[in-house]
Amino acid sequence: MRQGSKRIRSNRTITIDFQDEATYFRLLDNGKAFVECVLAFLLSLGFQLTHKAACRGGGCLTRHSHYVRVRLGGLTIWRMQCTTCKAVFTVLPHFVLRYRSMRPEVARDALIATHGGLSLEWYAVICHISPMALYRVICAFGQHSVVTVLTRCGLPLPRYILADEKHSRCLTERVYLPTIVRGRVIWHLGYSASKSAAAFTASYGEFHRVAHQEDPSYQVKGALTDGFDSTVSSMRALFPGVRLGYCLRHALNKFPSKLIGVSAPVRQGLRAKFHALLHRCRQRKSLRVVALGQRLRHFADHIATMVGEAHGERVRHWFQDKKAGWYAVLVDPQMPAMSTVLDQAHNAIERKLFAMKGFHHPGGSQQAFLTGLAHLYNLVPYQRRAQHAGQCGVEVEGGRVPTADWMLNLQILISGGFR
Numbered sequence: 207m208r209q210g211s212k213r214i215r216s217n218r219t220i221t222i223d224f225q226d227e228a229t230y231f232r233l234l235d236n237g238k239a240f241v242e243c244v245l246a247f248l249l250s251l252g253f254q255l256t257h258k259a260a261c262r263g264g265g266c267l268t269r270h271s272h273y274v275r276v277r278l279g280g281l282t283i284w285r286m287q288c289t290t291c292k293a294v295f296t297v298l299p300h301f302v303l304r305y306r307s308m309r310p311e312v313a314r315d316a317l318i319a320t321h322g323g324l325s326l327e328w329y330a331v332i333c334h335i336s337p338m339a340l341y342r343v344i345c346a347f348g349q350h351s352v353v354t355v356l357t358r359c360g361l362p363l364p365r366y367i368l369a370d371e372k373h374s375r376c377l378t379e380r381v382y383l384p385t386i387v388r389g390r391v392i393w394h395l396g397y398s399a400s401k402s403a404a405a406f407t408a409s410y411g412e413f414h415r416v417a418h419q420e421d422p423s424y425q426v427k428g429a430l431t432d433g434f435d436s437t438v439s440s441m442r443a444l445f446p447g448v449r450l451g452y453c454l455r456h457a458l459n460k461f462p463s464k465l466i467g468v469s470a471p472v473r474q475g476l477r478a479k480f481h482a483l484l485h486r487c488r489q490r491k492s493l494r495v496v497a498l499g500q501r502l503r504h505f506a507d508h509i510a511t512m513v514g515e516a517h518g519e520r521v522r523h524w525f526q527d528k529k530a531g532w533y534a535v536l537v538d539p540q541m542p543a544m545s546t547v548l549d550q551a552h553n554a555i556e557r558k559l560f561a562m563k564g565f566h567h568p569g570g571s572q573q574a575f576l577t578g579l580a581h582l583y584n585l586v587p588y589q590r591r592a593q594h595a596g597q598c599g600v601e602v603e604g605g606r607v608p609t610a611d612w613m614l615n616l617q618i619l620i621s622g623g624f625r
């Protein structure tokens with residue numbers, strides 16, 4: 207029977223790399239060697255265990271008890287207890303997934319196949335694995351916050367971010383995926399059935415909450431968006447004083463729609479001029495904002511004389527509306543100017559959602575599933591022909607991963623027992 211006052215038990219499960227299964231089974235009979243092996247691995251990672259609040263965790267662990275896992279054909283799992291605070295850590299060997307009967311190498315192959323674009327259904331046909339089982343594995347990864355995993359890899363919390371929402375569908379309903387990206391890693395991938403400012407603030411607020419747990423003094427200095435109202439106002443609400451920029455490439459793509467009725471060649475010519483204008487301002491070392499203001503005014507006048515006052519006026523209004531966001535991009539050299547890497551992340555996630563479309567349903571664990579996909583995006587290495595071949599997004603951004611095996615990294619990094 208469930209009781210309201212039931213204590214929340216901390217998840218202190220840790221995954222340890224025993225190199226091969228034979229080593230693990232040999233060590234099971236030798237308590238001292240077992241504990242030493244675990245401690246040596248922890249030392250090599252540089253990770254600390256989550257002891258209870260008051261404990262300084264002197265590293266004194268004794269083998270506490272053991273139990274038999276029935277689901278894995280009777281595999282013995284050991285638990286270790288801190289002699290000071292009595293916190294108990296469950297030690298999972300590398301060849302076991304927590305609460306899953308699926309072996310890591312099976313999950314690894316399936317995840318790589320779907321990462322490369324093969325649908326779950328097709329993978330199920332080839333490899334006799336239930337698509338639902340794979341979906342559940344990804345959801346299980348998604349129980350752990352992306353922020354926690356990334357900071358464990360030594361990545362600093364991002365001071366400058368790209369924020370934008372992906373429009374997607376859940377059956378016939380429109381849904382939104384509020385996303386925060388910095389370089390090649392996704393820091394937040396949320397899920398919202400509404401595109402209201404309140405809903406987006408709640409989603410981005412989840413990133414804000416975990417980031418503040420990691421570092422109470424954390425502040426975002428600059429955020430680049432495409433100017434969508436709900437995203438802009440949630441950035442303002444969550445990060446007071448944040449510099450809010452609008453993506454310059456987005457501005458370029460939007461520009462022709464301000465010249466409806468003008469012939470295509472003329473429109474393209476003007477777009478090229480606008481492109482050159484933004485490019486020259488970005489190249490300037492000083493007075494970039496003043497230069498942009500002047501050039502935008504002249505350019506709007508130029509449009510008015512070339513294709514008519516009505517067009518000139520429409521473009522002038524649009525500039526008026528957006529220029530503060532463009533100024534914000536130019537005034538701070540550290541501000542990202544374009545959201546290209548965020549679009550790439552969205553395209554990658556879109557392909558996964560499409561490959562898994564049978565599971566994108568109203569009763570699914572949407573948030574956990576998306577967070578799981580974000581972990582995979584950050585930790586699966588790029589293919590041989592890619593620019594960063596063999597490296598994962600975390601490494602490209604300067605982070606460290608525990609081992610050379612991405613699946614094992616995922617198992618270790620989402621462990622509940624590390625600080």
Ligand SMILES: [Zn+2]
Nearest residue numbers: 257261288291
């Ligand atoms: Zn302790």
